[in-house]
Every structure is written in C-alpha cells, then in structure tokens.
Amino acid sequence: MDRNKITKWLKEPAKMANKYSLHAIYFCTGCGIIEIPPVITARWDAERFGVIPAATPRQANLFLITGYVSVKTLRAIIRTYEQMPEPKYTVGFGSCPINGGMYWDSYNTIKHLDKYIPIDGWIAGCMPRPEAIFIAVTHLWTLIDKEMANGYIRYRKNYESYRRNQELALGKLEWPPLYKASEEPQGNEQ
Amino acid sequence: MSLEILLITAFGGALFTYFAGKASYKYRNFLAVAISSALVPFVACLYGKTEEETFYYGFLGLNLVLRLNMLSWFFAITIAVVGALSIIFSLSYIKGREKTDFYFLMMLLVNAAMLGIVLAGDLISFYIFWEIMSWSAFLLISYNRGPALAAGMKYIIMSIIGSVSFLVGMLSLYVSFDTLNISQIAPVISLSSSGYILFILTVFCIAFGIKNAVLPFHTWLPDAHSEAPSPFSAVLSGILVRMGMYGFLLIFYVILGLKSFLGLGRSLYSFHYILAWIGAINIVIPTFIAMLQNDAKRLLAWHGVGQGGYMVLGVALGTKLAVTGGTFHIVNHTSYIALLFLVVGAVEYRTGGIRDLNSLGGLIKKMPVTFVGALVGACGLIGVPLTNGFVSKWLIYKSLILEGHPFLAFAALIGTWGTILSLYKFLHNVFLGQLPEKYKDIQKSPFTMQLPMIVLSLVILVFGILPGIPLKVINAIVTSFGFESLNITLWGITSETGTLNTINIFSAVLVAAVLSWLLFRLGAKSASVSQEDSYAAGAHIPKDKYHYTAEFYNPLYRMIKPFLRDIIDEFYYWIASLVRSLAGSVRHIYNGDVGYYVMYIILFLAALVFIQMKWKVW
Amino acid sequence: MNKSLKEKIESTFKDLKVAIPEESRIAVTAENHSVLAILRFLKDAGFNHLALISAVDWIEDGFFELCFILTSYMQNNVEYTDSQRLHIILKTLIPREKPQCKTAIGIFPNAEPYEREIHELFGIKFEGHPRLTPLLLEREYEIPPFRKDFDTRKYVEDVFGNIPSVENNK
C-alpha cells in the first residue's frame, strides 16, 4: 500500500492512479455476486482501497467475473469487456471460469474463460470470501506495478484468435470486430 | 421620392417575376432573388433620413403620405433581410411543387406590403397595405391544400375581425380630426377626453393584438404556422406577426405620445399595466403548451406566441429600459424564430415532409450545418448569454426588477425555463439520439438553404456579443418617443444601477472554453464509435428502437397537462358551432323552394293589411 | 372430501386411474387423447391454477411422461376441509419416437412457456402452440439435452474441446 509515497506518484502517476482507483463494473455474471455487497458496505469497505462499483463499462477499469459463465452470459461479458476503455483488468472468481469447475461436463457453461477474454487474476474458493477479494485487489496492484497485468494488450495482440474462439463458442456475433485486422497494435503503453 | 421608387420596385418586381415565371423558372428564380436582395441595400442607404412625401393626391379627398423615421427604417431593414433570406431559402424548397410562380408572386407581394405598412405615413395607406399583407398571407398559408385550408380560413377570419376593428378606429379618428395623417393627428389627439383615447386604444389593440397573437386572440397562429410552407412560416412568424408590434409602438408612442399613454388610469389599473400583465401571462402559458407538441412547427409556433409576450410586456411597461428591451426583442425574435423555421424546412425538405418529432432523430451526423443553425437559434430563443435574446431579456428584467414588479419578472423568467425544456426536446428529438434506418443516406441541406441559416446565425451571435450596433438604432427610436436616452456602448449599457458588458462575458467564455479544451486534449485520445456501440447492459442494440422521444417530459406532462388545455381555442370553436347550428335552423326557412318564398310574401302582405285595418298606423 | 372428488372424476371419465398417494394429493393417469377434456373438467371444478408442466424420460420402456400439476386458489367451491392445499397431478404417456401432444394454451394460457421449454429440452412437439421458438438455450442441439440418450460429456468434448487456447503467439 504505497499510496502516499509522493516520489512514486511523481515518477509514474499513471500506474499509481490505476492502482488506487479501480472502479469495478457492477455486472452480476454468475453466482459469486452475492459476495460483492458485503465487500462494498460497512464491514469490509472496499472504498478504502479506491474500489467502488461503476454503473457502466465506460466508467470502469476492473471487471469481476463472479462464478460460472453460462453460454448466454458469455455474449454479454464479451460485449461489456469490449466496451470498457483501454487499461482494463479482469479477475475471475472461483474455479468455474478457470476450467468449468463442478460444471465441467455441462453442455451450457463455458469451460476455459481465458480462451474468450483475457483474465488477469484468479481467486480460489467456491465463492471467495471478501478477504479473498481484497487479496486479489492487492495482487492486482503488484501485477500493475510489474506491468504484468497486460490482459488488454494480449487481447489487442491476439484479437483474431480470441474472436475466432468467440465465434466458435457462440456462433455468429452481432457486433463488428473491435480491432480491424489491418490496425497493428500501437505498442505496449501502460 | 426615394420611398416611392422603393415601393414601386417592390410591387412591380413581384408582378414582373410572375410573368417571367411563365417564360422559364430560371429567370423567375434569378429575378426573385435579385429584387428581394436589391431591396436590402436600397433600404439600408435610407438610414438616418426622416422624410415625408405624399405619393397620391385626392384618394377620397385625402392624400396618401409615405413617411420614414428611425422606427420605420428599423422595421423596414428587418423585413427586407428576412424577405430576401426566405426567398433564397425557398429556391430549392419549392422546386418539386406545382404553382411555384404563384408562390413567388405571393412571397414578394407579402414583403412589399409589409414595407408599405412600415413606410405608411397615414392610416389609409397603412390600412391598404395591411389588407394586401393579410390576403397574400392567407393565400400562402393555404398553399399546401389539405388541412392548410382550414388553417388559412381560421387566419383570415380573425384577420378580417382585426381589419374591421382597425377600420372602425380609423373612421372615428377621421370623424373627430378629419385628417388621417399620423404626424397631424399626434399633437391633437392627446387633448381629447381620456374615454375617447381609451376607445381608440382598445379598438387598435384588438386589431394589432390579433396580428401579434396576444393571448386571447392567439389561436390562429399555431395552425397557420404549422400548415404554411416553411420559408413563408419563417417570414410569417418572424416579421409578419410583428407588424402588430409595430402597430402597438405606433399607437402608444407615436400617435398617442408618452405622457397620455402612461397617464391612462391610476397606477394599478392603468391601461399599460394591465397590458403588461397580459404580456406576462402571454409568456408563460404558450411556452408550456409548446412543450407538449409533437409537431416541430407547432412547437415553434407556440414559441412565437410566447415570445410575443416579452415584446408586449417590454413595450407596455413604459420605462426607457423596458421599451428598448421590447423593441430590441422584436428584431431578436425575428432572427432566431426565422432561423428555427428554416431549419425545420431544411429537415422537412431532406426527409420528405416529415416533421413529427417522434419519428426523427440523429440527423446531426447527416446535416451538421443545419444542426449548428438550430443550436444557435435555440440558444437565442432561450436567451443564453452571447446571443441577442439574452441582451433584450436582460433589459426587460432589469427594468421590471428596479421598477418593483417582481411578479411580472417571475412570469417572464419562468417562461425562459419553459423555453429551455421545449427547445431541448426539439433539438434532441430531431438532431440527437439514434439515426433511424431510413435516413441513413440523406445528404446535407443544399447551399441555398445553408446560406440563410448561416447569415441568421451570424446575426444572432454578432448582435449578442456586440449589442451596441442595434442598440444605437433603438436608442434613437426610444429617444424619438420622448424617453431620455441610455448611454450605449458598443458592448452593452453602462449605468450606475447595473451595467451590461457582453465583451467581458464573451472573452471570459472564450478563455474558459480554450482552457477546458486544452484540459480535454490533455487526456488520452478517444476512439470514435458508431451509434450501435452504445451501452445496453451487454445486449445487442435493436435497430430503430433505441431512441427515447415519445412524451419526452412524461412526469411533468402528467402533472401540468390539465392546466394546459387551450380553453380559448375551444371557446372559439364553441362559438363556431353555435353559429353553424344557427345557420342550420335558418336553412329550414330558406330551403331554396320558390313556393315557400311566394307564400312568405303573401303572408307578409296579409299581415300588413291586417295591421292597417286594425290600428290604422298610416 | 378428496374422496368425493375422486368419485366425481371416476364417474365422469371412464378410462383413467385415480389414486390418493397421500393426504390432499390426487394422482390421475389418463390417455393422451383425453388430457384436454380432463383439464377442462378440473378447471371448472375450481382448479384454476396450472402450477407446472414437466416431463419425465422413461428411456427403458420408450415413453415420455407429461405431468400437469394443478392447484386451486378458491377454498369455498371445492369442499375440502384440511388446511393443506389440494394438489392434482395429471399424468399421461407419450411414445418416444414421434412425441406429440395438443397444447393446453386454450385452457391455461400460462402453459405457453412451459410447453416451449419442454419442446426445447425434450423435443416434444405441441400442436397449436403459437411460437415454439427456443427459450433458454443459446445453441442448437440435434438431440435435445434433457433426453437420457444425450451424452453430455461427448457433446462438451466435441464442442468446447477443440477450441484452441490463445497462446501469446506474437
């Protein structure tokens, strides 16, 4: 928690600002959303770390995938992820987004979520308690520090394969591709 | 001599274009534009002169006189400019329609008649030009056939009532002073009894009130404006309706003179205070009715009625600031209401006659210049600083507050917020939001339509930032009425009770805008995105269904809708139905069968013989 | 009380079996063709709430079993005294090869989503149903997923199995 180190602020303000102002989009993708209200309200107060729920993807830079992802929800998740502005991070809750968890053989859930959208952080636990969510937030800080939280850069670089996987899983997608094939990614600016 | 030439060119030009039209429409278009735009410099170079010349001797024993002073020049230049712009606008607007020669003839005739009214030196010629104007306006309103005929009929009935009351006033003036020359009547009339002055005032107020759509007589205006072709409704709402205001100014301050007008009746029941109250009510109710309209032109028409209230309020209040504000508001209102009607005309032209606010949207991407015109016009109508509407409203409010009429000021200020709500609804439903599928490929409005809009927008902004230019002219008018003059600077008014300095406001807004633009550029570059990529909670955006326009202010509608029924309109229709039922009963008597008529004659003769026999009356 | 109802049902309809498995429960098994008539009769008898339509896949003896569960809001015109609400379950058997049934929307309009769901997940076609479009599932399935012969592990293998993971190739 190096929030009040002025020198770091002066050296890289963008990174520090990204770390201490994570606005999480309030989108209940799965069963884990029941853990978010206690995180926000009095007992575990996420606002201490600058994490507050944002109403729309445009205002957010943190996307919490809470719990299993059904095929129908994946369409909304991809759409929301693509509507979020650029330095954006995603955190997967529990084992279901990793490899399908206990729904590993269900016809209606998505098994490996990181085949469709990049995930920066995972939290163990079938539904992780609020303390685990704070561990994820602090873990995300270290990732941002070491510039390893580059999910959105991976998404832009390998967009064709992500898009192909999405079409394989969901059939035809109504929205046009986010990055044109011709547009080569503009470097790794943080 | 020059005034005669002016009128001859105006009227002769109209006829000449009609016959040129028979030859080929190219000549007609060129000639119409040439004549109407030739009038502008012609009138402009008459600035400052005051002359009086009789151009016809012995019309029923009176000679018709043309007179020019600062007031008539002020109105003449507005008429000429608006007339020229609307002719240029209607070049491409009227292209596909039939009877276009008749249209151009009537448009030029209306302009000429209005010039005639303004330059008339005596009431007879005033009346003649007044009638020409009313009739040509009637023919133009019902140009579109269909519902326009009913609107035209409603307009012409009320104009006839107005003309008749004008005639009555004129004849009574002639009987008592046996001259109708304005400059001769003015000194004499203030000597006559106040009862006679009150009669003259009410009669002329009815005549000019109907034309200026003051509250009890406003019902013709919304129908007439929404059915007339857009270029003409720009002229109609811009300057033709304000002939009523010219009439008010003429009667109150030129003929009657300042002291006798303000002296009528005690302070609270004085004529001008009651008129001021009528003006105030005239601001509030039509502006909120405008909010409920779903047709773009009706919305603007109701604003025409509403803004007329400011002028009546300013002129009737009688202080030097208020009268300056009132007259300045006339030319301001002309500029932005004409601009807004031209904008609606351009949208109508491109979307094939659609002006329903619920089926348009997102036109800003396709018609940017029209949007800029609409934005500047709306800001002018609302009175946002840096536009001319603000300056005239500031003058009126300052005089209202300092004279101690807070409730009048309150009514006027609430009118402004009603204007904001309804004009934002107009801007949003037509230009902002989702672009419907069927307007995907409409082009920009043609240059002949964009030119008038750009000119009017410039007029609004220039008069807003440098109000000294028009205020100098209006100050001359007001001092000619008898008020002491204000010290006008190029950017507003300096007085110890509160100066207005628009250059400060303009420079402050400019610097602040540049500052915030730099702050905006500081951030990371933003990617432009199509309208399909908007937030819909992750769902796909349906085509043509993602646009919120119907009942735009629904919560407010439900609360104030019962108060906004147009009772006066229903009252007139009730009278109309009464007359129709009366006519129905009379038809039983005159049912066209000759036998009945013969029977009536015989019965009548028998009755006469019987009376003679019984009472020997003769 | 439900005995009198039991006699009433048996008297009006011939080829059906009525049993009372437990307190305030009546089980009626009927032929496919007489289902609508019984539904109409029960509705008139006061059971105006169609709680659920569900299906059971007896793959061994080649039948689908459709169950209609009805309850009643009104206490008065149905003479039963105990506090527990009376449930009636109406069962009918449909052959697995060409599963068809007439729609119950005419009698119970709220049957529409249930029938769409059963059509999507079991493949039972309801004649006269206004729109048998997919309700819940995102993709098309040649064998409806709730049938016993739908091998979910094989389906997962060949749909999601061959989606390559995105390695950071650039």
Next chain:
Amino acid sequence: MVAKIIQLILSPIIALVVGVFFLGLARKFMARIHWRYGPPIIQPVIDMIRLFYQKSVSHGRMFDLGIVLSLAGSIVVVLFLPLGGTAPLSGSGGMLVILYIMLLAPLGMAISGGQGANPNISIGISRKLILALGYEVPLLLILLAVMTHYKTISIVQVVNAQQSTTWSIISLPLFLSGLSYFLILPAILGIRPFDVSTAPQEISSGLMVEYGGKYLAMVTIEHAFVLFISIALFVNLFLGGAANPVTFLVKMLMVFMLGLCINAVFPRLRIKQAIKYLWKWPTLLAFLGLIVSLVIRS
C-alpha cells in the same frame, strides 16, 4: 488592473481546489456515516488522474464540444461570484447574468449527452431538465425577493449591504427566502435525495452512461464547480459573504456539511415526488418571502 487579472486567474483555481476538496470530503463524510473508513480525502484527485490516462470513447464532435462548453460555462460563473472581497467580473451584469450563465453548463452537457445516442442518457437529461424547472420556481422567487429587498441587481451591492447591516438570513423578510433556498440546495447540487438525473441503479448513471476516461474527469470537475457555485451563491446572498476569503470558505464548509447531512440519510426520490416537494414547501416559503419584502419595500 493587475489585481483584477490576479483575481481573474485565482478565483477559478480556488473554486476548483475547494470544489474537489468538497467532493473528497463528501465521500469521507458519507463513509463515516455508513460506519466505514472511506477513501482518503484526495480520492477524487486520484480518480481524475486515472481517468485522464484512460482511453475513452467519443460519439461525434458535438459529444466532445458539449462537455467543453459545459465546463467553460461553470468556470465563467465562478468569475461572476464575489469570493470574500474579490469579485473579478461582477461589474458586467449582476445576478441576472449569473442566473443565465448557469444555463450554459446543463445545456452543454445535455447536447453532448444527446449525441451519445442512448435512451438512458435521454431519460437522464429529461429528468435533469424537469428537476431544473422544479427548483427554478422557488429559486427565482428567492432571487427576486433578494433583489427587490436590496433594490439592486448587482450581487456586490447585496454583499456590501449585508456587510453594513446584519446577514440577510437574519433580517425579517429574507429569512423565509433563506430557509427555502436551503430546502432546495440538495436539488441544485444534484445530491442524494434529488440525484434522479444521475441515478446509477435506475438509469445506469443517466447522463454519464457513455462518458469514459477524460469525459468523466471533465464531468467530475464540472460537478465540483457546480458544488462551489451553488454554495457560494447561498453564502453571498444570505450569509453576508465575508470580507476575506478564509471566513468565506469557512461559511461555505458549514453550509456544505449541513447539506451533506440531508444527503446522507435520504433515499432517492422519484422525479414526480421531487417536483411535488419542490413546488410545495420551498415555493410557499419563497412566495411569502417575496410578498413580505414587497410590503416592506413599498
């Protein structure tokens, strides 16, 4: 002349700093009421730095210009307000100009939001304008009462008059107006009981649905300015507007804390309830204030 230029530069900066401080204070105060720690006071500054570095989405040129216009409008209003002894531009127009320039900000935001082509935004804007009409009715009555009481339209004279005599909120006629101004203060600020136009749950933050990185930063700065302006207007008109900026800011802080108390405990009203409330008690008080000041004046 140089002093005036310094004032011209200084007052927007003071307004920005104080406004952002108020935003941070509001979040900390609300957190304390919710019995939690809450973010540091400078959290809005951190948010804005992050937003300026974050990429964003634009729906067209008017989408950007509207935001710039609305921020410019707010900055200009600050120049017209006397901030404890310094009143850079208040000579050119008085209270009427302030009233009308306060129009620029919501109009600019409405036009830029309109191009965002999203019904949430349109509903947010229509609610914002209805709410503006709602609180304008009492606000106009209050301003007219003050202007008729002091027989002037320039705000500097109002402040000087109060310096000599007592605060106008204590003097008889304007007590009613002052009270009614305080009742509609949450509506003017757009905070909790009246934040119908940016309701995150109902219309996913209404106006700000499509505002991403720098747009959201500009909107928060503009909100800070509006916060500062509304409270400064209240202090100038009713609490005598102090001679030096320090006492002025102390008075503003006091008023803001009171406003926050209302904000913290009330649920969000529906737009119709808000209008019914605004047009009932505050309008009645303002109307009485105006009548009393008229009677005293004549």
